[in-house]
Amino acid sequence: MNNVIICLFASAGFDRATQGVAGAGRRLADALGGQLHAIMLGAFTATDEAALAAIADHVSVATELADYQPETCLAALTQLCQPLAPRAVLLSNDTYSQELAPRLAFRLGGSAVADGVELISHSEHLQVKRAVYGGKAVATIALKRNPAVVWLRARAFEPAAPRDVTANVEPAALTLTTNSATRIVERKSESAGEARLEDAQIIVSGGRGLGGPEPFEDLKALAATINAQVAASRAACDAGWCPPTWQVGQTGKKVAPGLYLAVAISGASQHLAGMSDSKVVAAINTDADAPIFKHCRFGIVEDYKKVVPLLREKLAAARQ
Ligand SMILES: Cc1cc2nc3c(=O)[nH]c(=O)nc-3n(C[C@H](O)[C@H](O)[C@H](O)COP(=O)(O)OP(=O)(O)OC[C@H]3O[C@@H](n4cnc5c(N)ncnc54)[C@H](O)[C@@H]3O)c2cc1C
Incomplete structure (x- = not known):
């Protein structure tokens, strides 16, 4: 058939x-x-x-x-x-x-x-x-x-x-069975109001190079100015700096936005596996040899602390 x-x-x-x-x-x-x-x-x-x-x-x-x-x-x-x-x-x-x-x-x-x-x-x-x-x-x-x-x-x-x-x-014509070997003990929902990363048109993603959870607030502020979603590398998620649902990559979400901005992310193959369908990739990284630069159209070799606030300011001004 x-x-x-x-x-x-x-x-x-x-x-x-x-x-x-x-x-x-x-x-x-x-x-x-x-x-x-x-x-x-x-x-x-x-x-x-x-x-x-x-x-x-x-x-x-x-x-x-x-x-x-x-x-x-x-x-x-x-x-x-x-x-x-x-x-x-x-x-x-x-x-x-x-x-x-x-x-x-x-x-x-x-x-x-x-x-x-x-x-x-x-x-x-x-x-x-x-x-x-x-x-x-x-x-x-x-x-x-x-x-x-x-x-x-x-x-x-x-x-x-x-x-x-x-x-x-x-x-559906169903006879449901209830004898289950597994049981769900807890459910956690992604916070309401956030669009699914898979559907996002612009993603601002942070990595281990951010150094802690606080800089994600700066990424959120940057994202808010351009209607973007915030995502992260596995290293940042594993460190507990952001929810696991933000993880992009081989063992995370597969995304395909129009723009993916990777901030302090090295560009490991497992991360690329989740975002290589992005139309345009841009990256901010202090290491000019970071693999992410081989996969992006725009790259800034600089400390994100200098670039992110400036970028936010310029983008906010451009949107006015
Ligand atoms: C089976 C398996 C599955 C995996 N699945 C995933 C997955 O789904 N997703 C995923 O992301 N990873 C995954 N990984 C992990 C992956 O191999 C990498 O370890 C991870 O992606 C690294 O994250 P990162 O780029 O944030 O950190 P790092 O590799 O540590 O990179 C940090 C970057 O930040 C830069 N940096 C540091 N300070 C600054 C600064 N002040 N300003 C700007 N840049 C700075 C550094 O130059 C560096 O390039 C997987 C690994 C395995 C083995």
Whole structure:
């Protein structure tokens, strides 16, 4: 069967990353001559449901999965995917999807790939491109066992245009299991009001060279003048200077803003892996040989303490 399934968590809403998954699913289903099934996990808004119904052939909603529990969700997705015998199951780049994708592939007897940036369907096996070696190379991976279960990099895929036909939105036919081996003991939410880093158009990111948590206040002030989001390297997050949700990189968030300003970040390959899709990279670093300078269009070799306040002043003046 050449069905394609997209699994979308309501927690992210129908944001740009999710729209990309829907677009990728639509194009893949069309290329394979199959149907696109959307499984919505949790309660979506009516607008989001309608937007998805204009892209997918079938939409089922599992509102009972709004409260994410990994085992329950995995069992539910297995139940919903199995009867459709899909060729591919696509997920977004959120942490729930990243956690579930390989386990779902195993349960469905398929194969999994993380962080896909391109799907190729014209050969016998579905192929997925993804960055490897911290973004230094691109691997094309043939998924020999169906279904291919892939979570996709945010913003790597274009959304799909709405079609003239609209799919029915139906409740998912589920028998939920509750005997779970794992239990969520605490949930912490990212502070409300902050846009998702993955959707940010401008990011000001700080690294270990800032020397402590206080300079992040200066970065926040700079970010506020240009409507930017603040992010960080793993070194800064691990030091506890900023929340772990700010981490960009191989084990953090994958971002693709129009402008990424790296302040006191050396540019380790693991950091580059998360931000190399940025359109323009600029850096401030005291070390002229810092690797980040090889990857940026604009670079200032200087102490950030001198540059950041000046930059903020000039940008604030320019915006007036
Ligand atoms: C498996 C694995 C996964 C990883 N995943 C990630 C990841 O997801 N994200 C990530 O970021 N890292 C990740 N890392 C860590 C990564 O290898 C680096 O250690 C980390 O990115 C370094 O952070 P940094 O650039 O802030 O610090 P450093 O490498 O210490 O760089 C600090 C920079 O600040 C500059 N500096 C110092 N003082 C000033 C000043 N006053 N003004 C201006 N510049 C100054 C220095 O010249 C230096 O270039 C991972 C590592 C491993 C092994």
